[in-house]
Amino acid sequence: MPDLPLLGAAMMTRDLAGMQDFILGENRDLEIQDFIEAELLDGDWKSVADQTRKLLDGHTGRLGIHGPFWGLNIANPDYDIRAVVTRRFLQGLEVCEYLGATQMVIHSPYTTWDYNNLDNFPARGAYDRVLENCHKTMGEVVHRAESIGVTMVIENIEDKDPDIRRILADSFNSRAMAVSIDTGHAHYAHGSTGAPPVDYYIRRAGNRLEHIHLQDADGYADRHWTIGEGTIRWHEVFRSLAELTSNPRLILELRDKAGILPAVAYLSNLGLAR
Template sequence: MSDLPLLGVALPTKELEHFRDFILSDDRDLELQDFFDADLLNGDWKAVADRAKGLLAGYAGRLGIHGPFWGLNIASPDTDLRAIMTRKFLQGLEVCEYLGATQMVIHSPYTTWDFNNLDNFTGRSAYDRVTENCHLTMAPVVRRAEDIGVTMVIENIEDKDPDIRRILADSFDSPAMAVSIDTGHAHYAHGSTGAPPVDFYVRRAGERLQHIHLQDADGHADRHWAVGEGSVNWYAVFRALGELTIKPRLILELRDKAGVLPSVAWLNRMGLAR
């Protein structure tokens, strides 16, 4: 069973002590969840980062953070708002550099409305305008990420089109931009908006996929349930993952952290991951 994919976890620093042995025993991938908070980024974030560093002494796994996202849309056409967002993402990268993190999760700009309306315009493509606005916001962030060796992964939120984030990431022509999938978000889009099933998102991301949030859901809402509690077809998801030549970070992102170890146990019993 040791050849099964190794699971990681998303945690706030306050939970690290409880899961320290679980993480360090196999150097599991870890995503710190504290640093999406705007107030923390504007305040004493180094105190939280130092606490995490102390708890992770001896850790040799792949470390990442969830970047800022509340109220942010990287495709905003407003110049003033873009400047604020650029600054927030640069703050996230400052945290990455301080921690030695090599990945930062950011959110997709695409909505369900976009899927139905981006072709509903004459003249210059609305797709192109969205991409241009993303570049205006993120170009200095991408350059900084390249300098410090961080990859930003674009996570699906409302995305109904499984290709659109990969196309956006590719447009930057940079190793600092790649693709993330949240299984619960994809399952919501499948169940509530008619999007393809989760395994299709994996296949469409292909070799650009560097990060996955694993959570179970019911296709109606963003549940973040323990794996096995919802209706995601995990066999199909891990079959699609097995077709890749790369090893994206497989991050359990659960609302109730008590579900982390049971999720690992469930996936292990099914012969899917460890």
């Protein structure tokens, strides 16, 4: 059992109060998700962060946050909007530094439309424009992340191409950019748009994968069900994870936090994780 991978979880600070034994008992990886809202980032976010730190006293597991994402496309071509996006992510990194978090989840800019249309332009020009816009938006952010020891992990949202976020992360040539996979998002793309299955996303990310959101789904929508309630093939997911040496954070991201302990029990009973 101790050799099985150790599961972590994503939650708001208000949820953490009831999950301290679970998180601190084995120093599990944790992702705090309060700081996705612009209103909080522009307001008294330190009071929330102080409460987080108080609840995590003595925690030695890896800590991360989910960065802001509502309406924020890191490939936005409008320079005025890019400035707002850049500022939001710099605010997220300020939170990371204050908390001592070493990872921040950001969202992929790629859509299903992109998959069908980026090749509809000569000489990969559309691909290059997306990368150029991402670098204009995130260049300062990446430099700041490097200086405080934070890695930003790019999470698949609509991504049908399992390679495209790895290519984006690699284009920065920085330890501050890596890859994240959300199992439910990948399963949605597989079931609804004809993308590869979840384990293919993991294998194609390879050791650039440093974070994974574990949630179950039905291949139709972004369910965030507890593990075992959907149709993801978990044995193959964990077989593919076992091939990696990057030690990605295995973060249960469930809509109902009451499903965290049952999810751990389910995967433990299968002999896949603890």
